[in-house]
Amino acid sequence: MAELLSGPAAEPLTRAEAKAFLRVDGDAEDALLDALIAAARRHVEAETGRILMDQTWRFSLDRWPLRGVIPAPVAPVRTILEATVAAADGTPVPLPEDALTLVGDRAPALIRVEPARVSAPLVSHGGIVITLLAGYGADAGHVPADLVQAVRLMLAHLYEHRDGPGEATALPAAARALIASYRVVRL
Known part of the structure; x- marks a missing residue:
């Protein structure tokens, strides 16, 4: 959601x-x-x-998808603003910028996950949080x-x-x- x-x-x-x-x-x-x-x-x-119009949205996942592709819940997506994975104590740990790749020129936009660049969340629910800038533009x-x-x-x-x-x-x-x-x- x-x-x-x-x-x-x-x-x-x-x-x-x-x-x-x-x-x-x-x-x-x-x-x-x-x-x-x-x-x-x-x-x-x-x-x-x-x-x-440009808006900031956030969604979470419990785990990384097996095929490494996440359909974004909103479209169009202009950029990934932030992505974190929860540590064992629930602290969000930022992912490297190149861990996720946006394919935003389609609807729904897709986020590709580089498996070698991400770790599994160490909490059972909502351990992956991705924040997006969605919309056609600011005007x-x-x-x-x-x-x-x-x-x-x-x-x-x-x-x-x-x-x-x-x-x-x-x-x-x-x-x-x-x-x-x-x-x-x-x-």
């Missing part, structure tokens, strides 16, 4: 872009729009299995245009259906079509 350590510094849409798209004037709904932009991004991320210009448009459409949908919980959670058909080719498939 992956854990979000730090969310994005920015959203794929600015408040001004959201206001223009929704044709909203004035500042009365600024807080609502900020919340809906973040909710729309998270919804698109959940539907696609892709992280849009919206790196996010594919189809995904940004899906965020816009989800934003509009959430804005229009903010009164009721039922319809508000469903991804609009146009947004679903835009994200179809970006969905990460896990077997």
Whole structure:
């Protein structure tokens, strides 16, 4: 299970872009729009299995995989920030930088393990901890245009259906079509 350590510094849409798209004037709904932009991004991320804006994620393993390949729980992955293995007392011991190799240009991203460079964790659960930087980039210009448009459409949908919980959670058909080719498939 992956854990979000730090969310994005920015959203794929600015408040001004959201206001223009929704044709909203004035500042009365600024807080609502900020919340809906973040909710729309998270919804698109959940539907696609892709992280849009740079975020730091951490996950753990109990043991190294037999084949030496770890599918990353998030995509796209830009870099491995840190990897540790637990000592007998639970103290995290950093792995050498060349112990893991990222194949991040695919979804899901893969982390290859160099068996000679890693030791087994000496605790029974969660002894391997890997921290990743995931996302397309720090600014919206790196996010594919189809995904940004899906965020816009989800934003509009959430804005229009903010009164009721039922319809508000469903991804609009146009947004679903835009994200179809970006969905990460896990077997």
